[in-house]
């Protein structure tokens with residue numbers, strides 16, 4: 698995190714436990730300390746099921762920590778903080794609304810008139826390259842186009858924080874790279890902090906300023922790696938550079954043990 702910026706998001710010794718089906722308690726994350734600066738892009742990687750989404754849910758205020766605290770803008774999170782946008786693997790479009798009205802629904806919800814909401818929405822629909830498709834319905838679009846709608850839906854609200862949970866993982870490789878590039882382009886013009894959860898280490902490094910590696914369950918933060926690749930980045934080209942490969946090796950060295958441990962304990966009764 699840049700030394701001169703106070704954190705926008707801070708998890709302090711955050712632990713989250715869930716009741717297990719059939720009794721007992723499952724510790725999803727333990728003692729997580731994470732600080733994200735304004736405008737910073739942080740990617741979170743870790744083995745399947747370790748607790749990455751749970752970490753996001755604490756920042757979003759959707760769930761309280763069992764122990765420890767979450768702060769956004771220096772204030773203790775007790776509900777859903779203002780100016781937080783989300784993007785998940787599943788689309789959040791309403792099938793009975795056009796592209797334009799889907800994007801306009803955020804400003805409408807925040808009190809804009811129908812006409813104003815449409816003006817704001819139209820600008821974002823254009824910016825994500827769907828100007829010709831504003832009257833289309835979600836089912837008439839490809840998966841990549843629906844992701845563009847989702848990006849417009851998130852960005853039209855001018856979020857200060859974007860929480861992204863494997864938003865592109867259902868896309869084919871080429872479309873995924875296009876969307877990664879699109880995200881960098883649009884984020885580059887904003888001041889938003891991004892916390893981006895992914896299974897894809899290449900994606901994490903290509904996008905982020907910092908990659909955070911979580912341990913096998915119960916997840917805590919194992920290591921953090923700064924990604925000093927210059928911006929603007931070409932997500933396809935950057936992967937071929939020696940600097941990228943050097944960072945990839947370092948992060949994978951850290952992540953590999955956790956992935957192996959998660960595989961070894963998969964299916965075993967959970968004693969935590």
Ligand SMILES: Nc1ncnc2c1ncn2[C@@H]1O[C@H](COP(=O)(O)OP(=O)(O)OP(=O)(O)O)[C@@H](O)[C@H]1O
Nearest residue numbers: 715716723725743744745746747748749750751752
């Ligand atoms: N609401 C809940 N109730 C009970 N258990 C939960 C709840 N949410 C998450 N868990 C459990 O906490 C653990 C961590 O889940 P989480 O979804 O945070 O992991 P993840 O790292 O995001 O997973 P993946 O890599 O598969 O996306 C899992 O064992 C999950 O079953």
